[in-house]
Amino acid sequence: MLAKREPDSYPAPVPFLIDWEGTPQPGLGDLPALELLALRAEHPEPASLAPALGALGVDLDLREGPRALLEADLRGPRGEFVLR
Numbered sequence: 511m512l513a514k515r516e517p518d519s520y521p522a523p524v525p526f527l528i529d530w531e532g533t534p535q536p537g538l539g540d541l542p543a544l545e546l547l548a549l550r551a552e553h554p555e556p557a558s559l560a561p562a563l564g565a566l567g568v569d570l571d572l573r574e575g576p577r578a579l580l581e582a583d584l585r586g587p588r589g590e591f592v593l594r
Contacts, residue, residue: 527566547583547590554578 552575553559563570582593 542587545585547585549583550581552577552579552581 548571550571550573551559552573554574554576556572556574559572563572579594584591584593
């Protein structure tokens with residue numbers, strides 16, 4: 511089970527890190543592979559996320575928008591699609 515130990519100090523869309531501890535990382539199994547083509551984010555105050563994204567070394571296409579969201583362009587066995 512994936513559980514966060516601390517509350518968010520930044521509003522979405524700041525990524526979080528997962529410590530798998532002693533369990534195998536699920537992406538290393540025999541699941542179909544997805545290729546990440548692009549990752550974009552929107553937030554009402556994008557500058558407020560700069561400290562967290564910078565600390566994580568995240569280079570993200572971040573734009574001002576009406577609400578916080580992440581959008582990914584992916585390619586898989588059945589072609590390309592967008593995950594929102």
